[in-house]
Every structure is written in structure tokens, then in C-alpha cells.
Amino acid sequence: MSLEFNHIPVMLEEIDRILTPYKSGLYVDCTFGGGGITKKILSKKNTKVLSLDRDNFVEPFSKVISKQYNKRFEFINDKFSNLQNILSERNFQKTPVAIIFDLGLSSFQIDNPERGFSYRQDGLLKMTMGKNNISAHDIVNKLDQKNLKNIFNLFGEDRDSGLIAKLIVQKRQDKEITSTQELVEIILRAKRYKNNKYNKVDSCAKIFQSIRMIVNKELTELYEGLIFGIKNLSIDGKIVVITFHSLEDKLVKKVFDFFSNKKKGTSRYLPENNQNENFNILNIVSRKPVVASEKEVKKNNRARSAKLRYAIKIKDNSFEFKRSSLNLEKYFQLEEAIYA
Ligand SMILES: C[S@@+](CC[C@H](N)C(=O)[O-])C[C@H]1O[C@@H](n2cnc3c(N)ncnc32)[C@H](O)[C@@H]1O
Incomplete structure (x- = not known):
């Protein structure tokens, strides 16, 4: 290297x-x-x-x-x-x-397509920073539709979370989703379907970031x-x-x-x-x-x-200190549920 x-x-x-x-x-x-x-x-x-x-x-x-x-x-x-x-x-x-x-990613992580962090480059769905139990591939291919929707909604604040989750589940019935660009296509398909005025960069960045946050807890x-x-x-x-x-x-x-x-x-x-x-x-x-x-x-x-x-x-x-005092339990609990 x-x-x-x-x-x-x-x-x-x-x-x-x-x-x-x-x-x-x-x-x-x-x-x-x-x-x-x-x-x-x-x-x-x-x-x-x-x-x-x-x-x-x-x-x-x-x-x-x-x-x-x-x-x-x-x-x-x-x-x-x-x-x-x-x-x-x-x-x-x-x-x-x-x-x-x-916090966040270093340029070294985001610029390396093999790490799968960036929606701008084609790469395998990984997004693991290191010492992980799960990868983006697991999230996208194994989670049920409800959990996917919750991740996009809570961590990505995307208003089309439900449709993106649904299209992911449909797509993977044919074959596993393995690359970042397959995921990008699904996100953009959902946006076009809703005929939203959408911004490609924002839409993809939010969904990718929400998956990354869960993968790395x-x-x-x-x-x-x-x-x-x-x-x-x-x-x-x-x-x-x-x-x-x-x-x-x-x-x-x-x-x-x-x-x-x-x-x-x-x-x-x-x-x-x-x-x-x-x-x-x-x-x-x-x-x-x-x-x-x-x-x-x-x-x-x-x-x-x-x-x-x-x-x-x-x-x-x-x-x-009681974590519940922070009033952010729904986020922590979602991370825990995915890791359970
Ligand atoms: C924005 S970069 C830090 C850049 C650094 N301050 C510099 O000056 O070059 C963030 C780094 O934090 C690491 N990181 C993120 N979460 C971490 C965690 N929970 N434990 C240890 N390292 C973590 C990432 O792997 C990444 O290398």
C-alpha cells in the first residue's frame, strides 16, 4: 500500500x-x-x-x-x-x-472503491470501518423490509424510505444485491417513481450514510x-x-x-x-x-x-448514567436489534 x-x-x-x-x-x-x-x-x-x-x-x-x-x-x-x-x-x-x-470517514476510506463507502464509485457493498460483525451486503440482502425502512427513515431521514426498502426486497428476490451501483439504481428508481424533485447526490448520500452508521454501530x-x-x-x-x-x-x-x-x-x-x-x-x-x-x-x-x-x-x-435520559432510545434500539 x-x-x-x-x-x-x-x-x-x-x-x-x-x-x-x-x-x-x-x-x-x-x-x-x-x-x-x-x-x-x-x-x-x-x-x-x-x-x-x-x-x-x-x-x-x-x-x-x-x-x-x-x-x-x-x-x-x-x-x-x-x-x-x-x-x-x-x-x-x-x-x-x-x-x-x-468522527466520520477518512479520505482514504471513502476514496477506495473496494471499501464500498461511496455511491460515486462502483464497488462491493461493504462499508465496514474495521472490527465489524456485519457489512452493508448483510444489511441490504438479509434485513426485512420493516427494518430497512426504519434505517433509512431514522438514520437517513429519507421521505421515500418505505419505497426504497420495498424495491430492495423485490430486487433481491431475483438475485443478491452486491454492488454499490445496484443500490444507487434502486434509490434513483424509487425517486423517479415518486416523481419527486430529487437531488441524486443528496438522496444517495443519505441512504449510504444510514447503512454505514448501522454497519459500524x-x-x-x-x-x-x-x-x-x-x-x-x-x-x-x-x-x-x-x-x-x-x-x-x-x-x-x-x-x-x-x-x-x-x-x-x-x-x-x-x-x-x-x-x-x-x-x-x-x-x-x-x-x-x-x-x-x-x-x-x-x-x-x-x-x-x-x-x-x-x-x-x-x-x-x-x-x-442512564442512556434513556437522552431520549434517543429508538436509534440505539434499532442498532441493537440489527446486531442481535
Ligand atoms: C475523519 S477520520 C480521522 C482523521 C484524523 N483526525 C486525521 O487527522 O487524519 C476518522 C477515523 O476514525 C476511525 N473511526 C471511526 N469510528 C471509530 C471507532 N468507533 N473506533 C475507532 N476508530 C474509529 C475511522 O476508521 C477513520 O479512520
């Missing part, structure tokens, strides 16, 4: 500004990708970085960084939902000074990563999250709000005990997400939908 890796990290300047002043301590980059954020942190004196990525394709990039930074850097090919175990098993410093999540991953992060950060430690999907941003906002003293407008779904001071362990510096500058969006189109949220830990408290 070529070691040329063209992923341009989104909002790197903003992340650098948030992490400044850098401390000597452990930084956890939960989504290593091409290592852009990891390298930025390692360029500062006395920092240590533990980087994770579920995709083993990125290991060669980590080896290049390892050579340069040696003992200050370690890469582990694992999911960030497993961070708790990784830290306890491996004798790492257990209270990171910062934890960073830069992305919402549950993020939820577990966030709760772990908040529990284990050191005091004054920072948690930084960049999302590319409205549902993920909603999840981050709700979790941060729950643990902060800024619970404005959230009383409808927060349990009473959240009014308790003990849950006020985060300081949210800005309630609005940080977005990329126009200049950055011009240079890197991926940045247009990025939303960055961050919080600083101000107090250490043990807590038991």
Missing part, C-alpha cells in the same frame, strides 16, 4: 487553539485516520499520544509516526468504545489530559466513547468532538448538557436527579458548535458539515 495519505484534517487550527496550552500528559486521539491531529499534538513538547483506529489500513501511517516519536506515541487498532479496557489493561496513565474524536460507539471520556478525563482535561451528522451532533450536545451546569431547555427529558449539583462536572465553553471558516470550506469541502463541540472537566464525581 502506498504511504501517501491525503486526508486533510478538518478544523485542525481550532483543535490546536482549544488544546493550547499543551500539558505534559496523555492525549488520546480516538480516531487516528491519517494521523493529522496526532502529529499536531506530538509536535508539542512533552506530550504523549495514544491513538486508536478500528481500521487496520491505517497501521502503516502509525508506523511512520512511531519511528519519529518512539516512546511518546502508541497506536492501537481498536474501537474507541473499548478505551476503558485498553487503558486498564495496558498500564497507561489512566487520566488523559484530553480526548479527541474526529456508530451511535452506540460514540455514546460509549463519550461516557468513558467524561468519566476518565483528568480535572481541567478537555474532551473535543467533531461530528458530520446531525444525529451525532445531537447526541454530543445532549450528553454535554447533561453533565454541565447549562441545562437550559433540557428539563423535558432529563431525570430529576440531573438537577443535582453532582452532575455538574463539565464546563461547556460555548453552547453553539464551532464550525469551519469559509476559507477552510473552500479548500476542503468535507469541512462544510463539520460541527465541533468541546467541554472542560471541572469536577470529579462518580456517576451512573
